[in-house]
Amino acid sequence: MIIEKPKIKVENLDLYYGSFQALKKVTISIEEKKITSIIGPSGCGKSTLLRVFNRMNDLVEGIRIEGLVEIDGENIYAKDTNMVALRKKVGMVFQRPNPFPLSIYDNVIYGPRVHGERNRKKLDEIVEKSLRAVLLFDELKDKLDRSALSLSLESQQRLCISRLLAVQPDVILLDEPCSALDPMATLKIEELLQVLKNDYTILIVTHNMQQAARASDNTFYMLLGEMIEYGPTEQVFTNPKDKRTEDYITGRFG
Amino acid sequence: MINEGIRATFDQELKELSDQVMAMGITVMEMIKKSMNAFNKSDEKLAQEVIKLDDRVDKYNQDIETKCVQLLATQQPMAKDLRIIASTMRIISDIERMGDYMVDVTKFARRLMGKPKLASAGDVPKMAELVEKMLQETLDAISKKDLELITKVVEDDENVDAALRNMFDTAMLEIEKRPLSAREAIYQLFMARYLERVADHITNVCERVYYMETGELKELHV
Numbered sequence A: 001m002i003i004e005k006p007k008i009k010v011e012n013l014d015l016y017y018g019s020f021q022a023l024k025k026v027t028i029s030i031e032e033k034k035i036t037s038i039i040g041p042s043g044c045g046k047s048t049l050l051r052v053f054n055r056m057n058d059l060v061e062g063i064r065i066e067g068l069v070e071i072d073g074e075n076i077y078a079k080d081t082n083m084v085a086l087r088k089k090v091g092m093v094f095q096r097p098n099p100f101p102l103s104i105y106d107n108v109i110y111g112p113r114v115h116g117e118r119n120r121k122k123l124d125e126i127v128e129k130s131l132r133a134v135l136l137f138d139e140l141k142d143k144l145d146r147s148a149l150s151l152s153l154e155s156q157q158r159l160c161i162s163r164l165l166a167v168q169p170d171v172i173l174l175d176e177p178c179s180a181l182d183p184m185a186t187l188k189i190e191e192l193l194q195v196l197k198n199d200y201t202i203l204i205v206t207h208n209m210q211q212a213a214r215a216s217d218n219t220f221y222m223l224l225g226e227m228i229e230y231g232p233t234e235q236v237f238t239n240p241k242d243k244r245t246e247d248y249i250t251g252r253f254g
Numbered sequence B: 001m002i003n004e005g006i007r008a009t010f011d012q013e014l015k016e017l018s019d020q021v022m023a024m025g026i027t028v029m030e031m032i033k034k035s036m037n038a039f040n041k042s043d044e045k046l047a048q049e050v051i052k053l054d055d056r057v058d059k060y061n062q063d064i065e066t067k068c069v070q071l072l073a074t075q076q077p078m079a080k081d082l083r084i085i086a087s088t089m090r091i092i093s094d095i096e097r098m099g100d101y102m103v104d105v106t107k108f109a110r111r112l113m114g115k116p117k118l119a120s121a122g123d124v125p126k127m128a129e130l131v132e133k134m135l136q137e138t139l140d141a142i143s144k145k146d147l148e149l150i151t152k153v154v155e156d157d158e159n160v161d162a163a164l165r166n167m168f169d170t171a172m173l174e175i176e177k178r179p180l181s182a183r184e185a186i187y188q189l190f191m192a193r194y195l196e197r198v199a200d201h202i203t204n205v206c207e208r209v210y211y212m213e214t215g216e217l218k219e220l221h222v
């Protein structure tokens, strides 16, 4: 698939955990302000690939990465990469909502505070804006001092997303963000993503084919660390080009 | 690992769906045959049977559609599975229309019963034979997933169109020469016209089969 101005560009990416090669010559361009879903059987390397984009894998012992990964045309694996700026630019949301055991307010301003913001009025603004973006503000505006852990799982996941938005990222990575949520909450998060994609580039890993089909613009199918197929979501789900994609999405492999 | 039979139940249901579509198509073929026999032999009883068969076609239509909706709701089909079910829903509505047209053909055959045959009377069964063959080949193509055969059937539609044009000219001449048999000539022409419509619906089915197999929606009819 040809993408005019990719937000993220990956070329010939090889990733090794020690002697095990988890990603093999992955080449993919991610479209800006679109939702890209990454699908594939367990262990195929989806989370590994996602973590490449904010260099979360760096902490893993024995890891080795070869190939090119660019965001906005900049090689994020260059020696002089500013890691703080990268993590700010590329935020991640996990399977289980993981709010800090702090108040709702303090969760949202956690990032900005770490980045040095102290102005109370500014922080208030950030909280309002970030919670509005995830459609939580009206519900929570009078309860901002309550513990984040008192929220429903769905609201916790929204809060985690707003915590990301507070540091003004460009790219949002979501690793099975709905797997702990019930179907209604799942749909609501998907709706939220549709709103967020106006401003952010979103990558979502999911095991839920219906979710990938419903919620994403482009779909990337991986198998054993390799890219098998990448294309517009409606094409991948109605007329996949590769037999292996067909077998996977129709539930005949996996 | 390929998990053989991981969707065995669903595969079985898709197979049954396809069998039902075949049975529905075969029923229309039977309607064509019976209708022409009724016409050739002026057999009122056979004509009645054709009209009865249409009820069976309608029943298939309902049953298959219900099944499709149920599979969509319960299996969340993707890719080819999805194309099979979506196409099946279109295919059965085309076959259902064929049944309706065969009822129309038969009704005109009935009106002609007991009237002297025109010189051109043999043209209608000849055309019907062509249409029946197209339908037979379409059903074969579905079960063998044979795209070449699909293309051939679509090409055959031209012959049906040409036959209709010829029959139109013949009817005009007949009417000019023997105005008293104008009624019979027009009835016959209606039969041909409806048969031609059946062939059009067969080509629609062909396009759906092509889509089912390739994922490409294409006007095969030129």
Ligand SMILES: Nc1ncnc2c1ncn2[C@@H]1O[C@H](COP(=O)(O)OP(=O)(O)OP(=O)(O)O)[C@@H](O)[C@H]1O
Binding pocket: A017, A020, A022, A040, A041, A042, A043, A044, A045, A046, A047, A048, A049, A060
């Ligand atoms: N820290 C690690 N050290 C060694 N191997 C790892 C490590 N993390 C992942 N792997 C291996 O790399 C491969 C890809 O793992 P990854 O977690 O990216 O898969 P995944 O597609 O996200 O799977 P799942 O759908 O189960 O989350 C797997 O074989 C896994 O065992």
Ligand SMILES: [Mg+2]
Binding pocket: A046, A047, A048, A175
């Ligand atoms: Mg994972």
